[in-house]
Amino acid sequence: MTTLETIPFADLRQLHAGLEARFASVWDEVCRTSSFIGGPYVDAFEAEWAAYVGTDHAVGLANGTDAIALALTALGIGPGDEVLVPANTFIATAEAVAMAGARPRFVDVDATSLLVTPENCAPALSPRTAAVIVVHLYGHVADMTAMTAFARQHGLALIEDAAQAHGATWEGRRVGTFGAVGAFSFYPGKNLGAFGDAGAVVTNDAAVAAKIRSLSNHGRSDEDRYVHPHRGVNSRLDSLQAGVLSIKLSMLDSWTESRRQVAACYREALAGLGLRPPEPGPDSGSVWHLYVVRVAERERVRALLARSGVETGIHYPVPCHRQAAFADLPVEDLPAAEAAAATVLSLPFHPGLTRGSVERVADVLRDALDSHGD
Ligand SMILES: Cc1ncc(COP(=O)(O)O)c(C=O)c1O
Known part of the structure; x- marks a missing residue:
């Protein structure tokens, strides 16, 4: 094996x-x-x-x-x-x-x-x-x-x-x-x-x-x-x-260009999976700090990704208004922030990520989503 x-x-x-x-x-x-x-x-x-x-x-x-x-x-x-x-x-x-x-x-x-x-x-x-x-x-x-x-x-x-x-x-x-x-x-x-x-x-x-x-x-x-x-x-x-x-500033523009290319690879590889990554609008030049998708059964999918060697992150699992640190403030009902916190998943993302790795992440993700209910 x-x-x-x-x-x-x-x-x-x-x-x-x-x-x-x-x-x-x-x-x-x-x-x-x-x-x-x-x-x-x-x-x-x-x-x-x-x-x-x-x-x-x-x-x-x-x-x-x-x-x-x-x-x-x-x-x-x-x-x-x-x-x-x-x-x-x-x-x-x-x-x-x-x-x-x-x-x-x-x-x-x-x-x-x-x-x-x-x-x-x-x-x-x-x-x-x-x-x-x-x-x-x-x-x-x-x-x-x-x-x-x-x-x-x-x-x-x-x-x-x-x-x-x-x-x-x-x-x-x-x-x-x-x-x-x-x-x-x-x-x-x-x-x-x-x-x-x-x-x-x-x-x-x-x-x-x-x-x-x-x-x-x-x-x-x-x-x-x-x-x-x-x-x-x-x-x-x-x-x-x-x-x-x-020193790193002298590299920033080329790293940003690579980030944009990796994001474009992800967009192509994940098309049709319904993962709703927040996408930049036409007037904005995003620098793609993270590649975030949204998954309903996040913990199950995340565990399957981890089992296949795909590291992920969550940015962020608890919205600020639900943090104990701000419990003294009146609790607001902020549905979009709460839905985001429950579903966002950050995929491996850095300027050196290869097309092959992006495609492997997409394959594992597709299998994880398909295995729903198993
Ligand atoms: C959105 C945002 N704001 C503020 C900060 C705070 O920056 P620092 O960790 O350098 O204090 C960070 C990073 O950690 C961040 O991601």
Whole structure:
């Protein structure tokens, strides 16, 4: 009997192959200069990231959660304010609102795209609503024409959580540039990932960038290291991470192109199976962070896939408004987010996934769906 190789959910080792010498040179340079936090690698990456996204400023931070929290604080949003947050997101989006001292107000998502829309946000508006966070989940892009109009109409600050959408576009313009601030995570598994935790904000507002920079560095003043005009936190970007990110940024567009090709392979291989993957609309340039399908009998199908060596993930099994962490908030009835949480299944997905692996996943999935009732 031949044992088939496991198809891993992601494969960072393959992604990094061939870049080792460049990574090692960053390590050597940091050892040589002892410039561990901030410094030339951080300055360079911030400039490159701002140029890539298309904003005047980027501020490197310790992670993507802080990026959202510090963006809110810098925009003056805090205690007494409510922030609209789609319930179908990673918990960090909501956590960041709480970290800023504000209250998340969870809203439903569109049943097809699984992303936030103005129609979902409107019923949750209250006199306390100060901001809306648009999450470009799975690398897909929310309708930014509609969401920016909605935010403007209701006088809300708009923040983009682009933690899963590095380089994605709406009508040709990169995400992160539509709201007051765009927030990115560079967690290792993201489309652009560091060798540990890292994040950044982007903005065209110099004052907001300066405030976030200060907040992330103990609220320091520019002039004097031990003068603290703001009550800040420690959320700075390390030199090693910035050096790695610059190297990986030079590869990002080709990795994104590969992701798009793998997604196209999946679309073809899974056609006719009724798996309803959320698909990007015609105006959006998705960067396909994940390949998500929807399966009614998810646990049974997932177990069969695992038995055949196909690794999968679930993003996310419990919607934010049903998490114990937010049990103090009024429970909302958000049917699309709940249906998504019950059925979404993320298939193996990374830029190096071969057509053969995609076809094997599709075959196993077809058999698993056909074996219903056995
Ligand atoms: C949608 C979303 N928002 C926020 C975050 C938080 O980023 P980090 O893990 O870097 O804090 C993540 C990633 O983990 C995410 O996927």
